[in-house]
């Protein structure tokens with residue numbers, strides 16, 4: 001391994017962030033790209049180099065790329081939809097963005113965000129131990145204020161957020177792009193309860209409603225990569241089907257947007273044909 005990437009996640013949930021970087025790198029070189037993430041390839045190259053150094057690493061890397069490919073079409077469109085939601089929030093005057101389970105996301109660097117925006121990235125310490133040295137080696141400069149919170153979402157991240165200057169009296173745009181699904185229902189609910197308490201009126205949050213067939217090959221392969229073979233017995237996680245009801249009962253105004261409506265303009269073959277798949281979009285009421 002080189003000095004710029006001393007700790008690459010090779011197992012566990014932080015590894016999933018590398019898979020999404022593989023997806024963003026692949027999207028970024030397309031002529032019809034939906035977004036351009038110039039840092040994704042840096043993360044991918046650094047991770048691949050590190051995997052090469054360990055026994056069985058190349059075979060593991062090949063599996064990681066294979067799984068990323070299986071998820072590519074839907075996931076890459078998802079990145080663009082989140083980009084659009086962030087831009088919309090900024091346009092509406094929101095100045096705080098919190099990415100829970102930020103992974104190797106680089107929106108603070110790659111989106112045209114005004115300088116007075118504050119982006120808070122929350123993820124596990126092992127993730128940032130990989131991410132930050134690579135951004136530093138690339139002399140990457142965020143377009144806005146960026147705070148890195150290396151903490152497990154099962155711990156007291158609200159306190160850390162405040163210590164980093166988060167203002168609960170200002171509206172916030174919260175982004176969950178694939179982390180709640182890695183938490184048990186109890187922990188996911190705790191995260192959403194906490195962010196609800198921190199949300200001033202006008203804050204925004206979205207909860208995806210997917211049809212996840214955990215026995216389908218992409219999900220089964222992802223599980224094995226992240227947790228090893230015992231992962232097959234993992235209990236179902238995230239907020240569950242009643243997320244919208246919970247949000248409605250806790251001071252959020254919700255609207256459901258179907259996936260097929262949201263992707264219609266993007267000219268990619270990702271329609272689900274299922275009107276119940278989509279995102280519950282929530283705005284905090286006064």
Ligand SMILES: C[S@@+](CC[C@H](N)C(=O)[O-])C[C@H]1O[C@@H](n2cnc3c(N)ncnc32)[C@H](O)[C@@H]1O
Pocket residue numbers: 013014015016017020021100101102103104105122123124127151152153154176177178179182183
């Ligand atoms: C599928 S990745 C998505 C990353 C990023 N949102 C993206 O779209 O590229 C899930 C992320 O959740 C993070 N994560 C999982 N469990 C976590 C926890 N308990 N606390 C903090 N982060 C966690 C992982 O480290 C990983 O970066």
